[in-house]
Amino acid sequence: xxxxxxxxxxxxxxxxxxxxxxxxxxxxxxxxxxxxxxxxxxxxxxxxxxxxxxxxxxxxxxxxxxxxxxxxxxxxxxxxxxxxxxxxxxxxxxxxxxxxxxxxxxxxxxxxxxxxxxxxxxxxxxxxxxxxxxxxxxxxxxxxxxxxxxxxxxxxxxxxxxxxxxxxxxxxxxxxxxxxxxxxxxxxxxxxxxxxxxxxxxxxxxxxxxxxxxxxxxxxxxxxxxxxxxxxxxxxxxxxxxxxxxxxxxxxxxxxxxxxxxxxxxxxxxxxxxxxxxxxxxxxxxxxxxxxxxxxxxxxxxxxxxxxxxxxxxxxxxxxxxxxxxxxxxxxxxxxxxxxxxxxxxxxxxxxxxxxxxxxxxxxxxxxxxxxxxxxxxxx
Numbered sequence: 551x552x553x554x555x556x557x558x559x560x561x562x563x564x565x566x567x568x569x570x571x572x573x574x575x576x577x578x579x580x581x582x583x584x585x586x587x588x589x590x591x592x593x594x595x596x597x598x599x600x601x602x603x604x605x606x607x608x609x610x611x612x613x614x615x616x617x618x619x620x621x622x623x624x625x626x627x628x629x630x631x632x633x634x635x636x637x638x639x640x641x642x643x644x645x646x647x648x649x650x651x652x653x654x655x656x657x658x659x660x661x662x663x664x665x666x667x668x669x670x671x672x673x674x675x676x677x678x679x680x681x682x683x684x685x686x687x688x689x690x691x692x693x694x695x696x697x698x699x700x701x702x703x704x705x706x707x708x709x710x711x712x713x714x715x716x717x718x719x720x721x722x723x724x725x726x727x728x729x730x731x732x733x734x735x736x737x738x739x740x741x742x743x744x745x746x747x748x749x750x751x752x753x754x755x756x757x758x759x760x761x762x763x764x765x766x767x768x769x770x771x772x773x774x775x776x777x778x779x780x781x782x783x784x785x786x787x788x789x790x791x792x793x794x795x796x797x798x799x800x801x802x803x804x805x806x807x808x809x810x811x812x813x814x815x816x817x818x819x820x821x822x823x824x825x826x827x828x829x830x831x832x833x834x835x836x837x838x839x840x841x842x843x844x845x846x847x848x849x850x851x852x853x854x855x856x857x858x859x860x861x862x863x864x865x866x867x868x869x870x871x872x873x874x875x876x877x878x879x880x881x882x883x884x885x886x887x888x889x890x891x892x893x894x895x896x897x898x899x900x901x902x903x904x905x906x907x908x909x910x911x912x913x914x915x916x917x918x919x920x921x922x923x924x925x926x927x928x929x930x
Contacts, residue, residue: 643680645816669693674722
């Protein structure tokens with residue numbers, strides 16, 4: 551019989567407790583408790599983005615496997631792990647539906663605030679991977695013209711569907727980032743939005759960042775907001791988080807504590823990828839394609855029935871989006887308590903994605919139905 555392995559797991563990974571205990575000894579710790587001393591005798595780590603897995607943490611340890619329940623993996627020193635025979639995996643695409651919902655709420659909220667029509671705008675999507683593709687689909691459903699920038703994909707697929715960053719900036723009214731954090735190399739994204747980037751702005755634009763905080767340079771964004779080059783902005787991720795720039799928080803239109811991907815569905819997807827990857831690596835006799843048996847229910851009703859009389863399609867779709875998730879609730883919490891950034895992430899209310907909800911139509915206006923179906927809603 552195989553000896554039981556020891557696993558250190560982030561205590562904030564949902565639906566995990568009790569799953570691996572038949573096969574391993576599992577210790578659940580908060581991110582700041584996952585130290586070199588704690589992992590010294592661990593065989594595997596199940597983590598999130600707050601645990602930096604590099605030589606400082608891993609040197610001399612027994613760790614053979616690391617899984618992060620996040621799409622990003624810049625907190626894992628891939629070169630060190632690969633050089634020391636430590637297998638690592640991330641959870642690409644696990645929260646793409648959640649980020650799509652977040653961006654949907656941001657777009658309709660800003661449109662209402664500034665009284666503009668989304669179909670009259672052009673959105674530039676920087677980074678068109680698992681998340682960017684979902685945002686592209688969302689933008690088209692909402693009627694925006696879409697420009698895409700993704701140099702890695704363009705090198706593989708050709709330039710037909712992509713534009714340069716300069717062209718994207720020049721022709722977009724709204725720019726949204728969905729890139730990984732690369733600190734070096736030809737596809738460097740660290741401070742991608744710096745002074746030079748904002749100098750390309752020919753007019754007033756909207757900037758959204760829900761990728762990684764360091765993609766946008768704080769000082770450059772503040773200057774761009776002051777000068778009017780950035781007319782509206784929404785930040786879910788921040789340089790040096792959780793110690794965020796409070797001056798910048800007051801300047802942006804929407805400020806949230808790195809929760810764009812925090813739907814209960816996205817979290818369940820991330821947990822499942824970690825569990826299945828670990829089970830494959832250590833050959834645990836666990837249910838194939840394991841998935842959490844229960845996902846928490848939100849406070850709002852699964853069945854949505856809204857009045858659509860005397861409203862155009864854009865307004866109706868906006869109402870349904872905001873009925874599932876209103877980003878201003880997260881914005882209010884952060885502004886009221888900016889120094890509890892991490893606590894707000896750990897205690898984040900249950901949010902479910904569009905696919906959780908059923909729509910009941912009580913009147914004759916169903917011309918918006920196809921738009922909502924494309925977003926993932928269900929019709930009763």
